[in-house]
Amino acid sequence: MSFKERSETLELQFLRSLNARTELAEKDDQRFHNLTKGYEGELMFDRLTEKMECPSYLLNDLLLESNGSKFQIDTLMIMQEPFYLFEVKNYEGDFYYENGRFCTLSNNKEIKNPLLQLERCDSLLRQLLQNLGYRVAIQAYVIFINPRFHLYQSPLNKPIIYPGQLPHFMNKLNRKMSTLNGRHKNLAEQLVAMHQTESPYEKYAKYTIDRIEKGVICASCHSFKVCCYDRHLQCEVCGHREGIDEAVIRTVKEIKLLYPEHKITTNEVFEWCEVVDSKKRIRRILQQNFNGTGKTKGFFFE
Ligand SMILES: [Zn+2]
Structure with a gap:
């Protein structure tokens, strides 16, 4: 069982309701689609981590702030060192990797580099933990959860787990020895207390009440x-x-x-x-x- 459950963000609930009641601007519609897809992927990953028996504090979906920068954690496993940090991606279809870039195969469109996202998250989390007095090793991975995802020219030696590797990876993780103590629990509680909720209202203020059905x-x-x-x-x-x-x-x-x-x-x-x-x-x-x-x-x- 997770220590912090995942729930739909306010923005996703908000956009779903808005989408039913008005025509979303193209950009907002795309955002709604991405959030929905991302959330589905995260739930798929939760179904795997829920089955883990290795003792850990499982924190799903945290929005934290470190030295003035906000960052989003999909899944953090607090256990005897190292901790595990996961960035879950529900990309579907064919992509390729070239010169440090991720692109779609169909139209060569560059997408957000999940490795850079992971690196940023990892670094900010490390700083936050240090500020809280924890110096621990963190292993961070990008998880491509969708079985219909394929990456051509996939880079070697990058912290990426592909759909086909997931069962083995989770098994290995589950066999880890881990003893939890009060400090682990304390940290888990502190992080949950620091979790922020982002308000979507300013961003979508143009959808006034008289504009919706x-x-x-x-x-x-x-x-x-x-x-x-x-x-x-x-x-x-x-x-x-x-x-x-x-x-x-x-x-x-x-x-x-x-x-x-x-x-x-x-x-x-x-x-x-x-x-x-x-x-x-x-x-x-x-x-x-x-x-x-x-x-x-x-x-x-x-
Ligand atoms: Zn219905």
């Missing part, structure tokens, strides 16, 4: 084609069913996710949850699940 979307496929029955909502596209209370609560949370500064009034929730067609019911759900403040018309929920 209101309404309840399906929790599974995010379509608007949701119908209301006696006690549940059902999606016409994927068939997903959800209780009315759950759907209303989820939608209010979604408005809060998209616009945390916005004060949500009862009338607004009626508007968003129009499909439910019973104001009485929505009011009851709001009163039971959220704290209201203000007077009748200006009543809003926190």
Whole structure:
């Protein structure tokens, strides 16, 4: 079991909701696609590290700061020396390596060099650990997790693990002897406490609330084609069913996710949850699940 679980970043949740409700600018759409793909890859890697029996503190997804620079760790394994640092890449398709560059084979487009990313992360982590009084060896690897990834002219002697090498690599790692002590735990706790959350709001401020489509979307496929029955909502596209209370609560949370500064009034929730067609019911759900403040018309929920 991991010491720190991975969860979707605020930015990914935010972009998913936005993507369902408005047309994303091309750049933001690309970002959404990359984040989704990256997250899927990280979850694939988590399924491997979860099975490890070798004693370690497994920290997934940390956003840390060291000497004024922020850096993102996909996976850190704290154990008896060395520690292991992993940068997980879910690249798919054919790539080639030339003069220190990674390019796509189909159109020779250079992509971000994951080795440089790893090096930066490794160096900043090392500095951070030193500042905390830990001088430990770190072994850092780029993990290419996708079985449909191939790198032509792959460089020798670089810290890269390819999909085909993963089972053997994980086995070897799992056979390591490791004894954990209080200092390890202490460090794991310190790093988790230092984890930061990045706010996406400034970056996407142009998607104002009047630009997006209101309404309840399906929790599974995010379509608007949701119908209301006696006690549940059902999606016409994927068939997903959800209780009315759950759907209303989820939608209010979604408005809060998209616009945390916005004060949500009862009338607004009626508007968003129009499909439910019973104001009485929505009011009851709001009163039971959220704290209201203000007077009748200006009543809003926190
Ligand atoms: Zn659906």
